Protein backbone atom coordinates (compact mmCIF):
# COMPACT_ATOMS: atom_id res chain seq x y z
CA UNK A 225 0.00 0.00 0.00
CA UNK A 226 1.31 3.47 -0.76
CA UNK A 227 0.67 6.55 1.32
CA UNK A 228 1.62 10.21 0.95
CA UNK A 229 4.44 11.21 3.29
CA UNK A 230 4.70 14.40 5.32
CA UNK A 231 7.60 15.62 7.45
CA UNK A 232 7.45 18.17 10.25
CA UNK A 233 10.59 20.06 11.26
CA UNK A 234 9.61 21.77 14.49
CA UNK A 235 9.82 21.95 18.26
CA UNK A 236 8.40 19.33 20.61
CA UNK A 237 5.51 20.44 22.85
CA UNK A 238 5.46 18.11 25.86
CA UNK A 239 1.84 19.20 26.45
CA UNK A 240 0.81 17.61 23.15
CA UNK A 241 -1.21 20.51 21.70
CA UNK A 242 1.25 22.34 19.43
CA UNK A 243 4.56 21.72 17.66
CA UNK A 244 5.65 18.25 16.55
CA UNK A 245 2.81 16.57 18.44
CA UNK A 246 0.07 18.67 16.80
CA UNK A 247 1.66 18.13 13.40
CA UNK A 248 1.92 14.34 13.69
CA UNK A 249 -1.66 14.05 14.94
CA UNK A 250 -2.85 16.19 12.03
CA UNK A 251 -0.84 14.18 9.49
CA UNK A 252 -2.37 10.99 10.85
CA UNK A 253 -5.93 12.31 10.81
CA UNK A 254 -5.50 13.42 7.20
CA UNK A 255 -4.28 10.03 6.12
CA UNK A 256 -0.61 10.77 5.51
CA UNK A 257 2.50 9.08 6.91
CA UNK A 258 3.99 11.50 9.42
CA UNK A 259 7.68 11.90 10.20
CA UNK A 260 9.53 14.36 12.43
CA UNK A 261 12.76 16.27 12.86
CA UNK A 262 12.90 17.83 16.32
CA UNK A 263 14.69 21.20 16.46
CA UNK A 264 14.09 21.92 20.14
CA UNK A 265 12.41 20.40 23.16
CA UNK A 266 10.02 22.59 25.06
CA UNK A 267 8.81 21.83 28.57
CA UNK A 268 5.30 23.10 27.94
CA UNK A 269 1.73 22.72 29.14
CA UNK A 270 -1.52 24.67 28.83
CA UNK A 271 -0.15 27.29 31.25
CA UNK A 272 2.87 28.15 29.13
CA UNK A 273 6.43 27.31 28.14
CA UNK A 274 8.57 26.39 31.14
CA UNK A 275 11.81 25.61 29.33
CA UNK A 276 13.33 25.63 25.83
CA UNK A 277 16.13 23.20 24.98
CA UNK A 278 17.38 23.61 21.41
CA UNK A 279 18.92 20.50 19.89
CA UNK A 280 22.47 20.56 18.53
CA UNK A 281 22.99 21.25 14.82
CA UNK A 282 24.54 17.79 14.66
CA UNK A 283 21.38 16.16 16.03
CA UNK A 284 19.12 18.10 13.67
CA UNK A 285 21.27 17.37 10.64
CA UNK A 286 21.42 13.66 11.50
CA UNK A 287 17.61 13.50 11.71
CA UNK A 288 17.20 15.34 8.38
CA UNK A 289 19.70 13.08 6.63
CA UNK A 290 18.17 9.93 8.09
CA UNK A 291 14.65 10.76 6.92
CA UNK A 292 15.41 12.40 3.59
CA UNK A 293 18.14 10.03 2.37
CA UNK A 294 15.98 6.94 2.82
CA UNK A 295 12.25 7.61 3.11
CA UNK A 296 11.93 11.00 1.42
CA UNK A 297 8.80 13.09 1.72
CA UNK A 298 5.99 14.55 -0.37
CA UNK A 299 5.75 17.70 1.76
CA UNK A 300 7.49 19.44 4.63
CA UNK A 301 6.11 21.69 7.31
CA UNK A 302 8.51 23.83 9.33
CA UNK A 303 7.49 25.27 12.71
CA UNK A 304 9.68 26.39 15.63
CA UNK A 305 13.23 26.71 14.28
CA UNK A 306 14.59 28.81 17.17
CA UNK A 307 17.92 30.12 15.79
CA UNK A 308 19.53 31.49 12.63
CA UNK A 309 21.90 28.50 12.52
CA UNK A 310 19.01 26.01 12.59
CA UNK A 311 17.19 27.97 9.86
CA UNK A 312 20.31 27.94 7.64
CA UNK A 313 20.80 24.21 8.16
CA UNK A 314 17.16 23.42 7.35
CA UNK A 315 17.20 25.62 4.23
CA UNK A 316 20.42 23.99 3.02
CA UNK A 317 19.08 20.47 3.53
CA UNK A 318 15.72 21.16 1.88
CA UNK A 319 17.62 22.41 -1.18
CA UNK A 320 20.14 19.52 -1.11
CA UNK A 321 17.35 16.92 -1.09
CA UNK A 322 15.24 18.91 -3.58
CA UNK A 323 12.23 18.82 -1.28
CA UNK A 324 9.00 20.17 -2.82
CA UNK A 325 5.80 21.39 -1.11
CA UNK A 326 7.50 23.35 1.66
CA UNK A 327 5.06 24.89 4.15
CA UNK A 328 6.80 27.45 6.37
CA UNK A 329 4.92 28.42 9.53
CA UNK A 330 7.18 31.22 10.82
CA UNK A 331 6.62 30.45 14.51
CA UNK A 332 7.97 33.24 16.73
CA UNK A 333 6.10 33.49 20.02
CA UNK A 334 3.96 30.97 21.93
CA UNK A 335 0.42 32.04 22.90
CA UNK A 336 1.60 32.52 26.51
CA UNK A 337 4.31 34.96 25.34
CA UNK A 338 7.46 32.78 25.39
CA UNK A 339 9.91 33.35 22.54
CA UNK A 340 10.30 30.38 20.18
CA UNK A 341 12.57 32.22 17.71
CA UNK A 342 15.57 34.31 18.73
CA UNK A 343 15.20 37.93 17.65
CA UNK A 344 18.31 37.86 15.49
CA UNK A 345 16.97 34.84 13.55
CA UNK A 346 14.24 36.82 11.76
CA UNK A 347 16.77 37.93 9.13
CA UNK A 348 17.75 34.33 8.31
CA UNK A 349 14.08 33.37 8.12
CA UNK A 350 13.41 36.15 5.61
CA UNK A 351 16.55 35.67 3.53
CA UNK A 352 17.01 31.89 3.54
CA UNK A 353 13.67 30.19 4.16
CA UNK A 354 10.90 32.40 2.78
CA UNK A 355 12.35 32.40 -0.77
CA UNK A 356 12.30 28.58 -0.97
CA UNK A 357 8.85 28.17 0.59
CA UNK A 358 5.89 26.92 -1.40
CA UNK A 359 3.61 28.60 1.10
CA UNK A 360 4.13 30.62 4.27
CA UNK A 361 1.49 30.84 7.00
CA UNK A 362 2.24 33.76 9.34
CA UNK A 363 -0.21 34.99 11.95
CA UNK A 364 -0.64 38.76 12.28
CA UNK A 365 2.17 39.46 14.81
CA UNK A 366 4.58 37.29 12.77
CA UNK A 367 3.61 39.02 9.52
CA UNK A 368 4.04 42.45 11.14
CA UNK A 369 7.52 41.51 12.34
CA UNK A 370 8.52 40.19 8.90
CA UNK A 371 7.38 43.28 6.97
CA UNK A 372 8.49 45.74 9.68
CA UNK A 373 5.11 47.02 10.92
CA UNK A 374 4.14 47.68 14.53
CA UNK A 375 0.90 45.73 14.16
CA UNK A 376 -1.82 44.70 11.70
CA UNK A 377 -5.32 45.36 12.93
CA UNK A 378 -7.74 45.31 9.99
CA UNK A 379 -8.69 43.25 6.95
CA UNK A 380 -7.69 46.20 4.73
CA UNK A 381 -4.16 46.17 6.19
CA UNK A 382 -4.04 42.38 5.79
CA UNK A 383 -4.74 42.74 2.05
CA UNK A 384 -1.70 45.00 1.64
CA UNK A 385 0.57 42.86 3.83
CA UNK A 386 -0.26 39.59 2.04
CA UNK A 387 1.03 41.18 -1.20
CA UNK A 388 4.15 42.56 0.52
CA UNK A 389 4.91 39.12 1.98
CA UNK A 390 4.64 37.54 -1.47
CA UNK A 391 7.43 39.85 -2.70
CA UNK A 392 9.82 38.11 -0.27
CA UNK A 393 9.77 35.03 -2.49
CA UNK A 394 7.32 32.35 -1.37
CA UNK A 395 5.09 30.96 -4.12
CA UNK A 396 1.94 31.45 -2.01
CA UNK A 397 1.11 33.35 1.16
CA UNK A 398 -1.60 32.50 3.69
CA UNK A 399 -2.05 35.33 6.17
CA UNK A 400 -4.04 34.11 9.19
CA UNK A 401 -6.50 36.51 10.77
CA UNK A 402 -7.02 34.60 14.02
CA UNK A 403 -5.50 37.49 15.98
CA UNK A 404 -7.96 40.14 14.78
CA UNK A 405 -9.90 41.04 17.89
CA UNK A 406 -13.43 40.89 16.49
CA UNK A 407 -15.42 39.85 13.44
CA UNK A 408 -15.14 36.51 11.64
CA UNK A 409 -11.93 34.43 11.47
CA UNK A 410 -10.65 35.47 8.03
CA UNK A 411 -7.50 34.13 6.38
CA UNK A 412 -6.17 35.45 3.07
CA UNK A 413 -4.47 33.28 0.44
CA UNK A 414 -2.47 35.17 -2.20
CA UNK A 415 -1.18 33.28 -5.22
CA UNK A 416 0.58 36.22 -6.87
CA UNK A 417 -2.54 37.24 -8.78
CA UNK A 418 -5.67 36.86 -6.69
CA UNK A 419 -6.39 37.27 -3.00
CA UNK A 420 -8.73 34.46 -1.87
CA UNK A 421 -10.65 35.09 1.36
CA UNK A 422 -11.40 32.15 3.62
CA UNK A 423 -13.88 33.12 6.26
CA UNK A 424 -15.50 31.26 9.14
CA UNK A 425 -17.41 32.35 12.20
CA UNK A 426 -15.11 33.26 15.11
CA UNK A 427 -15.52 30.56 17.74
CA UNK A 428 -15.80 31.91 21.25
CA UNK A 429 -13.20 29.83 23.13
CA UNK A 430 -9.87 30.39 24.87
CA UNK A 431 -8.72 26.86 23.95
CA UNK A 432 -6.66 27.65 20.84
CA UNK A 433 -3.27 26.21 21.78
CA UNK A 434 -1.68 24.87 18.61
CA UNK A 435 -4.11 26.32 16.06
CA UNK A 436 -1.36 27.68 13.82
CA UNK A 437 0.69 24.46 13.91
CA UNK A 438 -2.35 22.33 13.17
CA UNK A 439 -3.50 24.54 10.29
CA UNK A 440 -0.06 24.56 8.60
CA UNK A 441 0.34 20.80 9.10
CA UNK A 442 -3.05 20.24 7.46
CA UNK A 443 -1.97 22.31 4.44
CA UNK A 444 1.22 20.21 4.19
CA UNK A 445 -0.75 16.94 4.41
CA UNK A 446 -3.11 18.02 1.64
CA UNK A 447 -0.26 19.20 -0.61
CA UNK A 448 1.49 15.87 0.04
CA UNK A 449 -1.59 14.05 -1.27
CA UNK A 450 -1.57 16.17 -4.43
CA UNK A 451 -4.19 18.84 -3.71
CA UNK A 452 -3.75 22.23 -5.36
CA UNK A 453 -3.05 25.15 -3.05
CA UNK A 454 -6.61 26.51 -2.92
CA UNK A 455 -8.09 23.11 -2.11
CA UNK A 456 -5.32 22.38 0.42
CA UNK A 457 -5.93 25.63 2.30
CA UNK A 458 -9.72 25.15 2.18
CA UNK A 459 -9.42 21.67 3.69
CA UNK A 460 -6.99 22.95 6.33
CA UNK A 461 -9.41 25.75 7.24
CA UNK A 462 -12.24 23.22 7.63
CA UNK A 463 -9.96 20.96 9.70
CA UNK A 464 -8.87 23.73 12.11
CA UNK A 465 -12.37 25.17 12.43
CA UNK A 466 -13.76 21.80 13.53
CA UNK A 467 -10.73 21.23 15.78
CA UNK A 468 -11.34 24.58 17.52
CA UNK A 469 -15.12 24.03 17.71
CA UNK A 470 -14.47 20.79 19.64
CA UNK A 471 -11.36 22.03 21.49
CA UNK A 472 -10.37 20.21 24.64
CA UNK A 473 -10.73 21.62 28.14
CA UNK A 474 -7.53 19.96 29.33
CA UNK A 475 -5.20 21.53 31.93
CA UNK A 476 -5.64 24.83 33.72
CA UNK A 477 -4.76 27.25 30.91
CA UNK A 478 -5.16 27.45 27.14
CA UNK A 479 -6.32 23.98 26.11
CA UNK A 480 -5.47 22.26 22.82
CA UNK A 481 -7.61 21.88 19.71
CA UNK A 482 -9.25 18.54 18.97
CA UNK A 483 -7.35 16.90 16.12
CA UNK A 484 -9.65 13.87 15.98
CA UNK A 485 -12.92 15.79 15.47
CA UNK A 486 -12.64 16.32 11.70
CA UNK A 487 -12.33 12.64 10.83
CA UNK A 488 -14.89 11.61 13.44
CA UNK A 489 -17.46 13.99 11.96
CA UNK A 490 -16.64 12.86 8.40
CA UNK A 491 -17.18 9.22 9.43
CA UNK A 492 -20.57 10.05 10.95
CA UNK A 493 -21.85 11.59 7.70
Ligand SMILES: Nc1ncnc2c1ncn2[C@@H]1O[C@H](COP(=O)(O)OP(=O)(O)O)[C@@H](O)[C@H]1O
Pocket residue numbers: 362363364400401402403409410411424425426427428429432434435436437439461464465468
Ligand atom coordinates in the same frame (compact mmCIF):
# COMPACT_ATOMS: atom_id res chain seq x y z
N1 LIG B 1 -11.49 31.82 17.65
C1 LIG B 1 -11.34 31.31 16.42
N2 LIG B 1 -12.41 30.88 15.71
C2 LIG B 1 -12.29 30.37 14.46
N3 LIG B 1 -11.10 30.24 13.84
C3 LIG B 1 -10.00 30.66 14.48
C4 LIG B 1 -10.04 31.20 15.80
N4 LIG B 1 -8.77 31.50 16.20
C5 LIG B 1 -7.97 31.15 15.17
N5 LIG B 1 -8.68 30.66 14.13
C6 LIG B 1 -8.17 30.13 12.87
O1 LIG B 1 -7.15 29.19 13.21
C7 LIG B 1 -6.08 29.26 12.26
C8 LIG B 1 -4.80 29.61 13.00
O2 LIG B 1 -4.79 31.00 13.20
P1 LIG B 1 -4.06 31.80 14.34
O3 LIG B 1 -4.68 31.45 15.65
O4 LIG B 1 -4.08 33.22 13.91
O5 LIG B 1 -2.59 31.21 14.28
P2 LIG B 1 -1.44 31.08 15.36
O6 LIG B 1 -1.74 29.88 16.19
O7 LIG B 1 -0.22 30.91 14.50
O8 LIG B 1 -1.42 32.34 16.16
C9 LIG B 1 -6.53 30.28 11.21
O9 LIG B 1 -7.20 29.59 10.18
C10 LIG B 1 -7.49 31.17 12.00
O10 LIG B 1 -8.41 31.86 11.17
Ligand SMILES: Cc1ncc(COP(=O)(O)O)c(N)n1
Pocket residue numbers: 234235236237242243244266268303304331333334335340432433434435436437438
Ligand atom coordinates in the same frame (compact mmCIF):
# COMPACT_ATOMS: atom_id res chain seq x y z
C1 LIG C 1 6.92 23.70 20.19
C2 LIG C 1 5.92 24.72 19.83
N1 LIG C 1 5.79 25.12 18.55
C3 LIG C 1 4.89 26.05 18.20
C4 LIG C 1 4.07 26.63 19.15
C5 LIG C 1 3.08 27.71 18.77
O1 LIG C 1 1.78 27.30 18.96
P1 LIG C 1 0.55 27.93 18.18
O2 LIG C 1 0.24 27.01 17.04
O3 LIG C 1 -0.57 27.96 19.18
O4 LIG C 1 0.94 29.29 17.71
C6 LIG C 1 4.22 26.21 20.49
N2 LIG C 1 3.46 26.74 21.48
N3 LIG C 1 5.15 25.26 20.80
